[in-house]
Amino acid sequence: MKIKIYTLLLTVVLSGISTVTHADSKPRVIVTSDGEIDDECSLARFLLYSNEWDVEGIITSSSQYHWQGHKWAGDDWAQPFLEAYGKIHPNLIKHDPDYPTAEYLKARTLLGNVKAEGDMEKATPGSQLIVDVLLDETDNNPVWLQAWGGTNTIARALKTIEEKHPDKMEYVANKMRFYFIWEQDPTYQDYILPHWGKYNIQTIISDQFWAIAYQWKKIIPEELHQYFDAKWMNEHILNNHGPLMSQYKAHVKGSYGLSGDYDFTPGDFRSEGDSPAFLHTINTGLRSLESPDWGGWGGRYKQVRDNTWLDPVTVPNYTYPEGRWYTSSAWGRMSMREGSKTTKAQRTEYFKPMWRWSEALQNDFAARADWTIKAFNEVNHPPQVKVAHAVDLSAVPGETVILNAKGTFDPDGDQLQYRWWQYTEADTYSGEILLQDANQPRSSFTVPKDASKGNSIHVVLEVKDNGQPALTRYQRVVVEVE
Ligand SMILES: [Ca+2]
Ligand SMILES: [Ca+2]
């Protein structure tokens, strides 16, 4: 905590004498959401992580499912969550002084384009906020635009920039990163790609989010259901956890419709289909922002065309569809539909980049729910994982790479469990390495003889504490074969 405050002060001092480029700045995020019940659940979790980012905007938008007057949660659906956040803010800052105030967030929570599916006819307060953030040349750090609904309000903002500031399009494009939860309207295909495609904007379009959406019980392996079932949710989230968590919409009697005919109980986790969009931008040490195919709490993606990243489909000879990646085309969603010929093993594999983090993800949520009501010394905080060497290394085949977690500590003084493992799906070396002392703070491995120059080997240092609930953080080390 002290180190962080010091860094902050230093930044303030420096900003007086020059334009700041924050070497270690937080990700800047803008959410556009269609206010569905699972967006409400995602927003509750999002607010618990608002200390991790510069939240530039929370914009209500439409989608193919929701628009003003059609299954509409109301223009101000986010307000009760922000009100509740305001009540817990004094407690949250005991755990991290970086939590923004409710007033700060409210000033950035605006209505975007909501009149119909794909509405991008006129500029709106929400689209204008996106325009202003993107055009602001006093801050050139990337902005993560997360579409939890349709892409229409983002499209409207870009159209305004194209019409009024065509000379700024390239600047704006360089600053944007997209993370879409499906393409929930046609505006990405009809407007964004034809007009902005030439700039090759990094675009993740997720389908694997479905692992933690309505059908989670059919996707997440059974041994992990304990982190989503009513017993766990009641104890860690829903009961006795303050005004924000009491608004969290888990299943209630009769709410199972969208989830299919599974065996749900009131209190069971319901859906947070939009959360992967922001989970991707949490600094867990997995370095997921460095490339969409590295993987992290927001899933792992594959470059399918240009700078467009979709979910890796593992069935042989699969061809990705042209056009929209959405509820009627994306592999995972289609695999869950009646009559699909896919096997359970294929589906489990496909959704693994998302569900593999379930325990860490849910325990982290639970700890933050505790933060909303308790003092620092009464609750758990995650370990801070460090290594005593660079996080990017290089080595030749036959060389031994020494890995050392020296410097790792837990802010609560908890005991730590270490685990070094190779993220084989994420690295380009096709074989497996043998990690010595993989459960010790120091580990090592020898670069295999068959590794080729240019191959990468990704080793994840995973550190779990023994607090309640147990929390996990990481440090990914990337070894390039020379
Ligand atoms: Ca949504
Ligand atoms: Ca701890």
Ligand SMILES: [Ca+2]
């Ligand atoms: Ca590999």
